[in-house]
Amino acid sequence: MAKLSTNMSHSFAGPVFQAFFGTANLTGNPMHIQTSFLFDLDGTLVDSVYQHVLAWMEALDAEGVELSVWRIHRKIGMSGGLFVDQFLRETGLTPTPELLNRLRERHAAAYNRNVHMVKPLPGSRELLAALSEAGIPWAIATSGRIETAKPNLDALGVDTAKNVVITRDMVQYAKPDPDLFLTAAERLGVPIDSCIVVGDSIWDMLAALRCRALGVGLLSGGYGQDELERSGAMRVYEDPKDLLKHLDEVGGRR
Amino acid sequence: MAKLSTNMSHSFAGPVFQAFFGTANLTGNPMHIQTSFLFDLDGTLVDSVYQHVLAWMEALDAEGVELSVWRIHRKIGMSGGLFVDQFLRETGLTPTPELLNRLRERHAAAYNRNVHMVKPLPGSRELLAALSEAGIPWAIATSGRIETAKPNLDALGVDTAKNVVITRDMVQYAKPDPDLFLTAAERLGVPIDSCIVVGDSIWDMLAALRCRALGVGLLSGGYGQDELERSGAMRVYEDPKDLLKHLDEVGGRR
Numbered sequence: 194m195a196k197l198s199t200n201m202s203h204s205f206a207g208p209v210f211q212a213f214f215g216t217a218n219l220t221g222n223p224m225h226i227q228t229s230f231l232f233d234l235d236g237t238l239v240d241s242v243y244q245h246v247l248a249w250m251e252a253l254d255a256e257g258v259e260l261s262v263w264r265i266h267r268k269i270g271m272s273g274g275l276f277v278d279q280f281l282r283e284t285g286l287t288p289t290p291e292l293l294n295r296l297r298e299r300h301a302a303a304y305n306r307n308v309h310m311v312k313p314l315p316g317s318r319e320l321l322a323a324l325s326e327a328g329i330p331w332a333i334a335t336s337g338r339i340e341t342a343k344p345n346l347d348a349l350g351v352d353t354a355k356n357v358v359i360t361r362d363m364v365q366y367a368k369p370d371p372d373l374f375l376t377a378a379e380r381l382g383v384p385i386d387s388c389i390v391v392g393d394s395i396w397d398m399l400a401a402l403r404c405r406a407l408g409v410g411l412l413s414g415g416y417g418q419d420e421l422e423r424s425g426a427m428r429v430y431e432d433p434k435d436l437l438k439h440l441d442e443v444g445g446r447r
Numbered sequence: 448m449a450k451l452s453t454n455m456s457h458s459f460a461g462p463v464f465q466a467f468f469g470t471a472n473l474t475g476n477p478m479h480i481q482t483s484f485l486f487d488l489d490g491t492l493v494d495s496v497y498q499h500v501l502a503w504m505e506a507l508d509a510e511g512v513e514l515s516v517w518r519i520h521r522k523i524g525m526s527g528g529l530f531v532d533q534f535l536r537e538t539g540l541t542p543t544p545e546l547l548n549r550l551r552e553r554h555a556a557a558y559n560r561n562v563h564m565v566k567p568l569p570g571s572r573e574l575l576a577a578l579s580e581a582g583i584p585w586a587i588a589t590s591g592r593i594e595t596a597k598p599n600l601d602a603l604g605v606d607t608a609k610n611v612v613i614t615r616d617m618v619q620y621a622k623p624d625p626d627l628f629l630t631a632a633e634r635l636g637v638p639i640d641s642c643i644v645v646g647d648s649i650w651d652m653l654a655a656l657r658c659r660a661l662g663v664g665l666l667s668g669g670y671g672q673d674e675l676e677r678s679g680a681m682r683v684y685e686d687p688k689d690l691l692k693h694l695d696e697v698g699g700r701r
Contacts (some may be wrong), residue, residue: 240516242516243504243517247501247564248495261569261667262496263494263566265667310508312513412517412519415516415517417674418671418673419673420673432515434504
């Protein structure tokens with residue numbers, strides 16, 4: 194527990210306690226918790242983080258906002274509006290709606306030029322299929338908009354008519370606010386404190402803490418293991434394939 | 448020292464001891480060490496790592512080697528030949544000279560399409576100028592070839608006729624072998640055990656240890672602080688600008 198003490202020692206007992214002894218239970222056995230899984234999309238199920246990073250770099254650069262690429266990488270997964278706000282404030286620019294719109298359009302144009310390189314991460318399709326087969330509820334909750342998410346969902350074989358998918362457009366605040374995950378759990382009809390949030394960025398982990406879910410980190414977005422652990426990840430795996438191998442460790446009993 | 452114990456507890460006393468009490472001395476005072484700086488280029492002085500990562504991804508993909516982007520990121524900074532070898536071995540392909548040449552050409556073509564986005568990192572020019580002004584010897588030692596390094600050196604204002612620049616073409620083995628750093632120190636006419644190696648990747652830190660230099664890590668290549676510390680970095684800074692601010696901490700007394 195020592196690793197958690199720096200940023201949330203007083204809050205962590207909450208979700209752990211609730212996950213073990215709380216109200217979450219879909220099996221009829223009051224002494225058992227049925228875990229549900231809420232997945233981030235970019236960097237977690239789909240290998241798209243680095244393309245997004247360079248697309249944001251190009252968009253910001255075109256507006257005269259000079260930023261090192263690694264700094265953009267460290268903010269990816271956070272609400273686009275929020276991280277652009279942070280960068281503009283640092284550089285003294287005013288985030289007008291026009292500027293934000295231009296940045297969003299430039300990012301989308303740059304990203305779409307490289308979208309042919311984006312693929313599902315190893316094991317993502319198999320992981321989702323294994324959960325469905327075992328009757329374990331799962332949903333996708335992404336800070337991206339439906340336009341950019343759609344081709345990735347298609348590549349994963351996820352049908353928004355049959356599976357719960359929550360995108361940026363459907364909530365007021367994106368990560369690190371927990372709205373996306375709260376909405377996903379509500380649509381699944383499961384208590385949020387029985388959910389595992391699987392994500393690649395520290396913003397997923399922080400949002401998970403804030404809604405009393407538990408966070409599981411994946412290295413596939415390019416963050417370090419240490420960064421994910423220090424933002425509250427209870428476990429860190431390499432990618433969806435590695436998580437599938439160890440699913441029993443985090444409540445995915447089949 | 449605890450953080451170092453996992454991978455090199457028995458060797459670390461060596462460079463520390465030598466740096467303080469060894470033979471390195473250009474000032475005539477036998478009780479003083481004149482530090483010299485050996486810089487990596489990509490991710491350390493120039494913001495080019497993410498472009499290289501996606502260019503290698505595209506090259507490998509075109510040859511049917513499917514790899515997640517973060518795995519390529521984690522190998523960047525290592526000798527190109529060596530990391531391609533590792534990937535090919537994992538996927539069961541044979542690294543023939545023809546395949547390696549094709550990969551190298553595809554990487555160069557993809558990188559050159561995005562090279563207009565590559566800029567010096569904040570503070571790099573100022574850092575090199577400050578060292579020169581203080582009469583502190585410095586050199587650049589990169590795993591890249593002179594063709595890709597040249598535009599970056601120009602952007603930094605580094606003249607290969609006046610400054611020591613060691614590229615891949617000039618040594619037998621690139622990082623994590625220490626040949627590049629050993630050659631750079633030799634050209635500067637300084638003992639390797641009076642040198643600080645500044646780099647963004649764990650391969651720089653490992654090569655520094657192997658030649659008994661000291662490693663200083665920069666976060667600007669997108670690795671985590673923890674990864675750099677665990678590979679031997681005595682200090683980690685954000686980027687060249689941050690290092691310049693703290694230069695006295697690592698032997699850059701002006």
